[in-house]
Amino acid sequence: MNPTTVTHISECFIKPKHIVDEAKQPYYLAPWELAMLSSHYIQKGLLFAKPPQTENQQGFKIMDFLEDLKQSLSLTLVHFYPLAGRLATSKSENPPSYVVFVDCNNSPGARFTYATVDLTTSDVLSPTYVPLVVQSFFDHDRALNHDGHTKSLLTIQVTELIDGIFIGCSVNHSIVDGSSFWHFFNMWSEIFQGKGDDVSISRPPVLNRWFPDGHGPALSLPFTHHDQFLRPFEAPLLKERMFHFSSESIARLKAKANAEFNTNKISSFQSLSALVWRCITRARNLPRDQVTCCRLATNNRSRLNPPLSPDYFGCSIQALGAGVSTAGELLEQNLGWTAWQLHQAVVSHGDEKAREFLNLWLKSPFINHIGKLFDPHSVMMGSSPRFNKYGNEFGLGKALALRSGYALKFSVKASAYPGHEGGGSIELEICLSPDEMTAIESDKEFMDVVSPSPC
Numbered sequence: 001m002n003p004t005t006v007t008h009i010s011e012c013f014i015k016p017k018h019i020v021d022e023a024k025q026p027y028y029l030a031p032w033e034l035a036m037l038s039s040h041y042i043q044k045g046l047l048f049a050k051p052p053q054t055e056n057q058q059g060f061k062i063m064d065f066l067e068d069l070k071q072s073l074s075l076t077l078v079h080f081y082p083l084a085g086r087l088a089t090s091k092s093e094n095p096p097s098y099v100v101f102v103d104c105n106n107s108p109g110a111r112f113t114y115a116t117v118d119l120t121t122s123d124v125l126s127p128t129y130v131p132l133v134v135q136s137f138f139d140h141d142r143a144l145n146h147d148g149h150t151k152s153l154l155t156i157q158v159t160e161l162i163d164g165i166f167i168g169c170s171v172n173h174s175i176v177d178g179s180s181f182w183h184f185f186n187m188w189s190e191i192f193q194g195k196g197d198d199v200s201i202s203r204p205p206v207l208n209r210w211f212p213d214g215h216g217p218a219l220s221l222p223f224t225h226h227d228q229f230l231r232p233f234e235a236p237l238l239k240e241r242m243f244h245f246s247s248e249s250i251a252r253l254k255a256k257a258n259a260e261f262n263t264n265k266i267s268s269f270q271s272l273s274a275l276v277w278r279c280i281t282r283a284r285n286l287p288r289d290q291v292t293c294c295r296l297a298t299n300n301r302s303r304l305n306p307p308l309s310p311d312y313f314g315c316s317i318q319a320l321g322a323g324v325s326t327a328g329e330l331l332e333q334n335l336g337w338t339a340w341q342l343h344q345a346v347v348s349h350g351d352e353k354a355r356e357f358l359n360l361w362l363k364s365p366f367i368n369h370i371g372k373l374f375d376p377h378s379v380m381m382g383s384s385p386r387f388n389k390y391g392n393e394f395g396l397g398k399a400l401a402l403r404s405g406y407a408l409k410f411s412v413k414a415s416a417y418p419g420h421e422g423g424g425s426i427e428l429e430i431c432l433s434p435d436e437m438t439a440i441e442s443d444k445e446f447m448d449v450v451s452p453s454p455c
Contacts, residue, residue, distance in 0.1 A: 043405030045168030260336025283439035288328030
């Protein structure tokens with residue numbers, strides 16, 4: 001057998017420990033969520049070192065560990081019950097109606113799978129580029145969110161390595177964004193660490209659905225069949241690499257960007273995004289008059305008036321076209337100028353801008369398609385180094401690393417994670433074509449800011 005082949009050992013479905021009354025009602029989707037039906041699931045996971053066995057073989061036992069994960073997941077789903085449901089579509093011809101929602105009752109629950117692979121943690125972490133086998137650590141490979149009609153909205157895949165454990169989480173992106181994904185993960189870890197049957201958590205999700213005034217809860221799509229709006233996406237050949245930026249390197253980059261534009265308002269993430277945009281544009285060797293854009297995944301919760309709770313559960317993001325320039329202008333200007341364009345776009349994105357998207361969608365509902373949403377001359381910055389990712393320990397101690405699956409990857413997609421050592425450090429997962437990756441690795445401005453990985 002190929003040692004890089006992941007072998008699936010078992011699977012089961014997990015339902016909430018008990019059903020709350022609210023779970024018996026349809027869980028309707030907002031415009032941001034419906035627009036994601038042709039996108040991929042979110043696939044993120046954590047790699048842990050396997051606890052060593054003692055001389056008498058006491059200590060960590062994988063089957064006991066799996067059982068503890070299942071029990072804690074069942075308790076967590078009491079709070080996050082939509083994740084145990086399935087998508088459903090209600091249609092009518094008179095009047096015409098096509099409504100997609102979550103049916104929290106008619107479902108076997110969340111999927112839980114156990115798999116093994118004959119690899120070490122070093123086999124995953126040591127290569128310069130993320131090994132393709134990592135994509136097999138997740139369920140729902142290439143699945144579209146609409147597939148949640150027949151597939152689980154949440155799957156946990158536990159892959160046992162020779163000396164490690166990978167916990168991969170695949171969640172329907174029409175149900176959650178990054179904020180809600182990590183909120184769920186954090187609370188699951190909290191319940192696991194607490195042991196027992198106590199279902200109380202420190203940050204209960206806000207499950208009350210939000211819709212623009214005068215609309216909802218059931219929003220009808222202008223279709224009669226899903227073939228009219230689903231567009232599968234196959235990524236081109238990509239190389240994926242994790243670039244590490246120490247807290248000191250990020251601080252210097254931020255100071256440089258602010259000094260060059262004579263301000264103190266540019267953030268660390270805006271500085272890093274500006275660096276990525278500039279250097280990748282140069283690596284692509286675009287014509288001077290080619291228009292290029294830097295898009296940022298933007299959380300709308302705090303930008304609405306009145307704002308939504310930080311614990312509002314759902315998908316409340318949009319891709320903000322934070323900076324637009326020609327390749328020539330972008331490279332003639334300095335880092336500070338570039339970062340200021342991003343800063344201005346972020347601070348001006350408030351209630352009015354967020355509702356522009358909503359009003360446009362409500363007038364003429366549409367479904368986003370990955371292949372058309374991101375053009376080949378631009379950069380997309382996703383995820384966030386602010387999410388609590390390394391606080392999820394599951395009795396195994398701090399994770400060695402975070403990795404993602406196949407989903408939502410194209411050239412150029414960059415995802416920002418907190419660095420393993422914390423303190424403001426950042427890990428940047430960048431996907432590029434092989435030629436573009438070679439070029440960025442030779443770009444002095446970029447590589448001068450990259451730090452040696454502590455792992």
